[in-house]
Amino acid sequence: MESFTVSIQQFEGPLDLMLHLIKEKKLDLFDLNLDILADQYIAYINSMENMHLEIASEYLSEFASLIEYKSKKLLPRDTSELEDNYEEDTKDQLVKRLLEYQRYKEVSEQFNVMANERLLHYDKPQSEITYQWMKESKESFVDTQGNPVDLIKAMNHIIRRYKIMQPLQMKVARKELSVEERTIQIKAKVLELPSVFSMFELCKEEDLHVVIVTFLSVLDLLRQGFFDCEVVDDEIYLKRGVRYGK
Amino acid sequence: MESNLQAILEGILFIVGDEGVRLERLVETLEMDEEVIQSTLDAMISSYVQDDTRGVEIVCYGGCYKMVSKADVHEYAQRLFESTANKGFSPAALETLAIIAYKQPITRAEIEEIRGVGCDMMIRKLLARNLIKEVGRTDAPGRPFLYGVTEAFMDAFQLQSLEELPELPDFAKEEESENLFG
Numbered sequence: 001m002e003s004f005t006v007s008i009q010q011f012e013g014p015l016d017l018m019l020h021l022i023k024e025k026k027l028d029l030f031d032l033n034l035d036i037l038a039d040q041y042i043a044y045i046n047s048m049e050n051m052h053l054e055i056a057s058e059y060l061s062e063f064a065s066l067i068e069y070k071s072k073k074l075l076p077r078d079t080s081e082l083e084d085n086y087e088e089d090t091k092d093q094l095v096k097r098l099l100e101y102q103r104y105k106e107v108s109e110q111f112n113v114m115a116n117e118r119l120l121h122y123d124k125p126q127s128e129i130t131y132q133w134m135k136e137s138k139e140s141f142v143d144t145q146g147n148p149v150d151l152i153k154a155m156n157h158i159i160r161r162y163k164i165m166q167p168l169q170m171k172v173a174r175k176e177l178s179v180e181e182r183t184i185q186i187k188a189k190v191l192e193l194p195s196v197f198s199m200f201e202l203c204k205e206e207d208l209h210v211v212i213v214t215f216l217s218v219l220d221l222l223r224q225g226f227f228d229c230e231v232v233d234d235e236i237y238l239k240r241g242v243r244y245g246k
Numbered sequence: 247m248e249s250n251l252q253a254i255l256e257g258i259l260f261i262v263g264d265e266g267v268r269l270e271r272l273v274e275t276l277e278m279d280e281e282v283i284q285s286t287l288d289a290m291i292s293s294y295v296q297d298d299t300r301g302v303e304i305v306c307y308g309g310c311y312k313m314v315s316k317a318d319v320h321e322y323a324q325r326l327f328e329s330t331a332n333k334g335f336s337p338a339a340l341e342t343l344a345i346i347a348y349k350q351p352i353t354r355a356e357i358e359e360i361r362g363v364g365c366d367m368m369i370r371k372l373l374a375r376n377l378i379k380e381v382g383r384t385d386a387p388g389r390p391f392l393y394g395v396t397e398a399f400m401d402a403f404q405l406q407s408l409e410e411l412p413e414l415p416d417f418a419k420e421e422e423s424e425n426l427f428g
Contacts, residue, residue: 012337013361015361097360097362099417102415102417104360104414107412110412111344114405115340116334118401118402120320121305122314123313126264130261160376
């Protein structure tokens with residue numbers, strides 16, 4: 001058996017992997033040589049295992065049935081009809097599934113093109129006030145005989161709207177940092193910066209909490225005469241003051 | 247009246263935004279014949295598309311009319327906003343949606359049978375994105391839910407109706423016809 005190389009390709013499942021193997025080994029799907037496919041598949045899964053890749057259970061279940069197929073074939077052949085049927089049945093079933101899967105796999109590529117084309121067009125969310133009107137006018141002719149599915153749909157819609165209107169809720173893991181601590185940090189950091197620098201330099205890559213503490217620290221430092229400050233447009237520029245020496 | 251109607255429709259489409267508006271609703275509101283409104287909308291759709299001086303066009307996705315910016319604007323919108331975070335679909339999502347679109351109403355088990363992988367999470371994600379919906383239950387044991395596609399699905403794939411779905415390739419048939427002639 002030729003050496004087998006594993007490409008880390010994202011397969012959508014065992015059927016996808018089998019189609020890939022069939023294509024790669026130029027097997028004929030309509031006259032499938034299940035022996036070759038089984039060998040390839042088993043080799044692929046084994047090498048995935050050797051590379052310590054996690055193998056999803058779906059792959060293993062197909063793996064098991066292919067091994068079962070192979071082991072039955074290895075048994076001394078008692079050329080009874082039952083055995084033949086088994087081979088044909090296994091093969092037919094698999095081919096049928098592969099063909100069916102292939103239909104949707106191929107058509108989903110067209111779906112992808114359609115979706116990407118759609119992404120080039122933007123629509124505008126309705127303004128909030130118009131949405132209120134629309135809800136009201138809808139309410140005025142609400143059919144109270146509606147079924148629960150309609151209700152759920154309507155509620156989902158409102159929740160979705162609500163989410164758009166409300167700012168995202170986020171949990172802030174508060175890192176307690178006191179003004180005193182921050183003042184020490186800033187004093188150290190300033191030595192790495194040019195003598196005049198933007199306040200923004202101190203706030204880079206920091207979360208809101210730290211930015212606020214930084215602001216308070218800077219105010220304190222200004223008071224103590226460590227900095228001079230000048231505001232140009234919306235930028236706060238700080239200059240090392242008398243307390244720093246030169 | 248004809249040009250006036252165009253102006254009214256244009257205004258309404260502007261106001262309704264991404265919600266869009268359905269033909270029935272327009273008929274109700276304008277108290278006019280469905281055919282008149284329909285043909286005016288059709289005329290507007292083609293005139294917007296042909297007119298290169300316009301940056302918006304009128305579309306009808308899943309029976310809902312609305313205005314969208316033209317594809318040519320996309321490049322500039324991206325520059326304007328630096329990022330336009332519109333997500334596409336993963337191959338797994340596309341496969342699942344395709345199966346549901348063609349075979350709806352369909353149960354999760356049937357989808358899994360075709361794809362050969364578990365689809366529980368995927369279905370939940372698609373439900374959350376409002377691309378599919380529960381359309382009922384079967385009488386099979388456990389009364390599993392049946393799924394179908396939504397209007398948002400039609401919008402996401404630019405479909406006016408399900409009849410516009412691309413033809414599903416049939417490999418099994420190809421083989422038959424080959425055998426027939428071969």
